[in-house]
Amino acid sequence: MTTPILDFVRRYADSGTLRLHMPGHKGVPTLGCEGLDITEVAGADSLYAPTGVIRESEANATAVFASRATLYSTEGSSQCIRAMLALALRERKPKRILAGRNAHRSFLSACALCGAEPDWLWPEAGEGLLSCTVRPETLVRALDEAATGYAAVYVTSPDYLGRLADVSALAAVCHERGLPLLVDNAHGACLRFLPGARHPLEQGADLVCDSAHKTLPVLTGGAYLHIADPCFVPGAKQMLALFGSTSPSYLILASLDACNARLAGDYPMLLADAVRDTADLRRTLQALGWETVDADPLRITLRCDGTKAAARLRTQGMEPEYAGPDALVLMLTPENAAAARARVPEALGPCREAPPAPPPPLPRPERVCTVREALFAPQTSCPAQAAIGRICGAPTVACPPAVPIVTAGERIPEQALPLFQYYGVETVDVLL
Template identity: 25%
Template sequence: MKGSRFKLNQNHAPIHEALETFRRMRVVPFDVPGHKRGRGNPELTEFLGQKCVGVDVNSMKPLDNLCHPVSVIREAEELAADAFGAAHAFLMVGGTTSSVQTMVLTACKRGDEIILPRNVHRSVLNALVLCGAIPVYVNPEVDQRLGISLGMQREQVAKAIKEHPKAVAVLVNNPTYYGICSDLRAIVKMAHEAGMMCLVDEAHGTHFYFGGGLPVSAMEAGADMASVSMHKSGGSLTQSSLLLTGPDVHAGYVRQIINLTQTTSGSYLLMSSLDISRRNLAQRGRQIFHQVADMAEYAREEINAIGGYYAFGKELVNGNSVFDFDITKLSVHTLDIGLAGIEVYDILRDEYDIQIEFGDIGNILAYLSIGDRAQEVERLVSALAEIRRRFQTDGTGLLSQEYIDPQVVTSPQDAFYADKCSLPLRETEGMVCSEFVMCYPPGIPILAPGERITAEILDYIEYAKAKGCNMTGPEDPDILKLNVLTGR
């Protein structure tokens, strides 16, 4: 790729090529998986196709081993690192959840403090449950009109670092689900000057590495580690992800951390999809994401012209809590037509056969990426116009808040494993929660283990349930009860 920024031959896809060679060899399988290239499960083969099940294979010498790669997987990881500008890249088959947890477990041990915004994905807090680290929250500013949490303000991060000089890391969302970006370069600089690592949850920022005019990527900003959801905007299969590390991170130790929790039977379907998708982005990513950004900007203009909706964009940028905005994110505020975002989400699916990424209390997100076409964007815009005409109502009584400041009483690990009891929802006010409660997506906890349950939080949970949000987390699937700490 003459004249490109890449040092390696990005036209190469070593895992994919090794699987194609293996397919042609017609090896007799006396190993797992037990379906034996699909012969033992004809219904599965018919559903997925022979080409797919034929390469659903186990680790073997010609195909390398994800736990300790020395050949084709190692080469695929080197190509990924080169494509993303990282010192090292790890292929992850447990989703970006496993990437995020690896970052936290690499940086933190029991009792260590980690500075982070509270509007993190549950995978971050799950990692704190596992390792026993203590969260130091930089509570984000909230956009009062949109009801969404914004980025980390520089002065708030600096204050947290000053007040917690023994913290081991700062974790940043880049971007948030809604496309909001913090001043990542400044935060990295502050963390490093304080001797702390900077970890970046970049689940929704794969395209930052391949698009012109988009916010800075974690590796470009000098972050130590970044979790990248290739299956979101990068085009790989669901559950496949990358973990990127900078030059000052010990790759061997990171591999040990990964192997604590990641499967020893890595899916070659997932790994080959990462390999092929990385090649696709290296070859065509800049052109593709330019087109995606253009589609999103067009959709924003058209939706705002309908009236009643607010498809927000770079006008939110204020140089601090909204340092930058990901223009590929098509986030739309719906409350001004009298409908919660989740209600618009349901109408789009049930009435118009349009599945968007999520709806929350006040907003919807239509996820645009490499597979979208202009005609589908037009269909979405037309449907939103019809929804306003058919379903607009008085919005009196609608809630808008997406983020409620937590009252942290104890660490997530201590709360999760403490003695607990189950009480009816309204009887838990004032008590300390020992489990998660969240709307999924986006998977940002309303309550996390160790946090005080307030009347405001209970109102929010009941409202979200009534509006049809997909509520997850508690042991009680109906969320009529919550587990709380006894004696607190």
């Protein structure tokens, strides 16, 4: 597979061209990567109106993902989520989205920017903040009982713990009603290259975002907006441009470009080996008494006091993705799965703790004003205890995982306090 962006930036770096243009480092190394960090010079194409190397590279990405169109983001899934909402809301009324409550905070900012209002699908008992099982029958009921119609349905799969939704069944429900299904697959780009048709594109989702940088060998910020329904192709670049910088990073673009060639080459075989190593590691940890969550094939989620488990890993020079009060999350790829398989069991040793207490139940706060009204209103920060009864001004999150406990525009109920304590949220932004 061709790598037109990478070839261009390498040729440019080697050409000795006197850079009478941005960026200010002029290719002179401080970090070492400046030579390849160019701007949209002649021949480098333009991200939001591509006709040359970027167009060719995005066509390669479209081919490797077998989508209708795959477009690049250099500003993460956050940019793609905003573009997905803008596309789904275009020409649709009312501007309401039915969404799983475990949505990342970027969904809330997308709602505010696009003038959309979310209605929530709530997690099942005991799921806590990070997961939100949406069964097809729950979705049918929510759609049938809604007082107003929706522009789209939005779910997060995999969630932060790696749990996968039944996207095929949800897509069928949406499509029977003429609604698009939008999937935040920020954590699942790699699924497209694993057996089992687990990527949302393979399961009927209409618009999907993947943070390439989270699970594929791509620099931080590199992401894909995948389009399955052709009606979303016209205007998609425009919507991405609306939420993106006019100076996209060519380091990130070159990294996305190079990834296409790896995905079309031997990387899927390496991923298959990594899946085997991860499965072995999971079995070893289970044999040591650790309770695992049924997660995607390249993630290990342990139900435990994540803080204590992370401390054990750190003493042996390992850093987890997430260490929370009731979970430890490890993300593996071909680059580290064999090492993790060898080193993690020794560092964690046998599990000697009782299972962690389940998280306090998620409150269902009353909505007082729209997300947009709240996010753009004057606000102040106050201690969590003093915020009870006030209107939330910004999504109240611990980061990671950046899933809000109370969202902007909701009145903060007393039942939120145990969750603030549980997730270490000490201050909350409230409306003045």
